[in-house]
Amino acid sequence: MRHPGDGLLRRLLDEPDGVADSDRSHVDDCATCGPRLAQVSGDALDVGAALSFDGDVDVDAGWERLLAGLENAPARPVKRRGRSVRTPVVAVAGVLALLGGASAAAAGNWFPIFRTEQVAPITVPQADLVQLPELDEFGTMRVESRPEVRDVGDARAAREATGLASPRITDLPTGVAGQPRFLVGDRVLGVFTFDRAKAEKALGRPIPEPPAGLVATEFRLTAGPGLAAVWPGNSGAPALMIGRVVAPKAFSNGIPFETARDYLLSLPGLPTSVSSQLKAFTKEGGTLPLIVNQASESSFTTTVGKAPATVLSTSGGAVSAVLWVQDGFVNAVGGSLSTGEVLRVAREIRWAQ
Amino acid sequence: MPASVRSDLEHIFRAAYPKVVGVAARVLGSRNEAEDVAQETFLAFGRTDVPAGEALGWLCVAAAHTALNHLRSGRRRAVREEAASASPGVSPDVAETVVAREEHQRVRAALSRLPRRQAVALVLRHSGLSYAEVAAALDLSPASVGTTVRRAESALREELNRHASSR
Numbered sequence: 001m002r003h004p005g006d007g008l009l010r011r012l013l014d015e016p017d018g019v020a021d022s023d024r025s026h027v028d029d030c031a032t033c034g035p036r037l038a039q040v041s042g043d044a045l046d047v048g049a050a051l052s053f054d055g056d057v058d059v060d061a062g063w064e065r066l067l068a069g070l071e072n073a074p075a076r077p078v079k080r081r082g083r084s085v086r087t088p089v090v091a092v093a094g095v096l097a098l099l100g101g102a103s104a105a106a107a108g109n110w111f112p113i114f115r116t117e118q119v120a121p122i123t124v125p126q127a128d129l130v131q132l133p134e135l136d137e138f139g140t141m142r143v144e145s146r147p148e149v150r151d152v153g154d155a156r157a158a159r160e161a162t163g164l165a166s167p168r169i170t171d172l173p174t175g176v177a178g179q180p181r182f183l184v185g186d187r188v189l190g191v192f193t194f195d196r197a198k199a200e201k202a203l204g205r206p207i208p209e210p211p212a213g214l215v216a217t218e219f220r221l222t223a224g225p226g227l228a229a230v231w232p233g234n235s236g237a238p239a240l241m242i243g244r245v246v247a248p249k250a251f252s253n254g255i256p257f258e259t260a261r262d263y264l265l266s267l268p269g270l271p272t273s274v275s276s277q278l279k280a281f282t283k284e285g286g287t288l289p290l291i292v293n294q295a296s297e298s299s300f301t302t303t304v305g306k307a308p309a310t311v312l313s314t315s316g317g318a319v320s321a322v323l324w325v326q327d328g329f330v331n332a333v334g335g336s337l338s339t340g341e342v343l344r345v346a347r348e349i350r351w352a353q
Numbered sequence: 354m355p356a357s358v359r360s361d362l363e364h365i366f367r368a369a370y371p372k373v374v375g376v377a378a379r380v381l382g383s384r385n386e387a388e389d390v391a392q393e394t395f396l397a398f399g400r401t402d403v404p405a406g407e408a409l410g411w412l413c414v415a416a417a418h419t420a421l422n423h424l425r426s427g428r429r430r431a432v433r434e435e436a437a438s439a440s441p442g443v444s445p446d447v448a449e450t451v452v453a454r455e456e457h458q459r460v461r462a463a464l465s466r467l468p469r470r471q472a473v474a475l476v477l478r479h480s481g482l483s484y485a486e487v488a489a490a491l492d493l494s495p496a497s498v499g500t501t502v503r504r505a506e507s508a509l510r511e512e513l514n515r516h517a518s519s520r
Contacts, residue, residue: 006507007500015484018495040503043510050460050513051479053378053387057371062388066366069396070358201468 003033009040138199138264145189151181155229155352158182162225164329165351167242172231173341176239180229187224187246193217194260199267211263217254223247231335240335242349247330300339304331304346313339322346358399365408366395372409373416376480380420380464380472382457390420410490413482417473424465463512467505474498475505 004023012019012027027033152158155166161184194214200207228243252260299312302322309324320342321334333346354362373394378387394416403411464472470491477487478498487502488495 005500006503007497009499010503010506011484011496011499014478014499018484040506043503043506046513047475047506047509048479050509051379051476053375053384055374055378055384057374057384057388059367059370062370062374062391063363063366066392066395066399067354069392070355070399 003030003036006036006040009033009037010044012037013041013044138267139193139195140198141190141192143188143190145187149183149185152184153182155182158184158227158229159353162186162227164225164227164244164246165353166227167229167244168350168352169242169345169348171348173240173335173337173345176231176335176337178231180231180240183228183230183243185224185226185245187222189222190220192219194219194264205268207267208263211255211259213255214260214263217252217260219260220251220253222251240333240337240345242333242345244329244331244351247325247328302343304343309343309346311339311343359402361405362395362399365398365405365412369409369412370395372480373412376413376416376476377420379476379479380417380424380461382461386423387420390416390423394419407489410482410486413477413480414473414490417476418469421465421469421472424461459513460509463509466512467508471501471505471508474501475509478502 004026008019008023009027012024016024027037152161155168158164159166166182194210194217196207196210196215224245226243226245228241231240299310302309302311304322304324305326307324307326309322311320311322313320319334320337320339321332322339322342323330323332324346325331331346333342333349335342337345370391373391374384374387376387377390377394378384381387381390394412397415398408398412401411464475467475474487474491474493477490478484482490484495484498487493487498491498493501
């Protein structure tokens with residue numbers, strides 16, 4: 001009989017009833033599996049001791065504290081783990097990184113393989129979002145330049161720091177007042193190289209043979225610089241934010257991007273529902289996938305100027321954002337506003353050089 | 354309590370709070386900080402419509418992710434170190450305190466380097482969730498929970514051994 005895997009031995013320690021009788025008998029009688037079980041048991045005990053926690057928890061005090069927190073918290077509907085517009089933005093960063101890796105200014109025969117031309121939403125269930133793998137678990141990511149997001153004094157300083165136009169809006173939405181803060185971020189540059197062994201370790205299983213040349217290919221992503229004007233609100237979330245970032249671009253010095261993307265998306269760590277949807281984007285070319293957390297945000301598409309745009313809102317509509325890509329920039333307007341208000345602002349912005 | 358907060362929150366809180374604090378404390382090594390994470394988790398949960406039957410898994414996964422995020426960001430490193438030195442049960446002897454603090458930091462650093470799913474599965478299992486509960490919470494098959502937990506323990510053991518042999 002084949003020796004059972006380590007996972008089964010581990011379960012045998014905790015829940016022997018969950019293991020088949022034949023496997024239990026085998027482990028009892030097997031000269032190989034006995035020492036393996038002892039090793040598994042030893043590791044489990046040591047790690048259990050290292051992670052032990054026996055502090056008393058005062059539930060009554062905890063409840064009083066929570067009540068106070070609820071009274072003071074902004075009345076913002078939240079579903080599942082999604083938080084305002086951060087979830088899709090974070091997911092976009094993760095998926096973009098997975099697709100293209102990051103970038104570096106290495107000279108040579110780089111050729112552009114992905115360019116953001118429009119934003120299109122993909123909806124995925126919350127459970128899938130949590131499972132999106134982190135890129136550094138699939139290879140090596142060499143970040144050569146970080147955005148260094150920082151406050152600057154005013155719109156002029158923001159323009160000077162980034163070389164970008166700054167937004168002007170004359171008719172602020174109701175409830176938004178005063179002067180905005182200006183934030184700027186530098187261009188991000190990084191290089192990603194796929195590593196099969198790391199990917200298998202991260203996914204916990206063997207993966208299909210990579211396409212020829214993938215391992216030797218460097219993928220690079222550039223994004224930014226960017227700037228944002230932020231009007232603070234009372235709830236902690238910005239009342240209004242208007243920003244633009246030079247659109248991400250991905251490059252490869254080896255195998256075609258679509259070959260690499262199809263392979264990466266077929267890996268078992270990425271849910272099938274997402275990978276099949278993402279593959280569709282190759283036909284359109286240059287679409288920035290935007291993952292929407294199904295449980296906490298809703299979305300629809302419209303236009304800003306002549307550009308296609310995606311509008312997101314939390315389920316209660318308390319936080320909304322609109323994103324669109326035009327002339328090589330990803331633009332966003334968001335805040336504690338209705339979708340109608342963010343769209344109106346988006347359509348009325350004037351960009352001043 | 355605000356009307357927008359779910360009506361069964363107190364019942365669920367009283368049943369699950371110690372477990373949720375325990376999950377965060379295993380990641381962070383500090384009860385005080387773990388209670389902060391648990392509060393943050395329940396504040397978010399209070400405004401959800403997650404079915405009561407799925408609440409414990411949701412809360413534990415959310416607390417584990419939040420605590421791991423704190424570890425990775427290093428936002429609260431200074432607080433964590435202070436808390437570790439003041440944890441109940443730590444010997445007042447200075448040398449022992451230093452060793453205990455180093456051990457805390459080493460374990461947490463190793464935990465933060467694990468693949469995220471392995472780290473969460475490990476913490477949930479050592480917090481007393483059954484294989485079925487871990488599987489449901491992480492959308493794994495029960496059979497793969499053992500494999501995931503074992504890989505995490507093996508990697509953590511390796512990290513701890515590597516450090517011990519270099520001392």
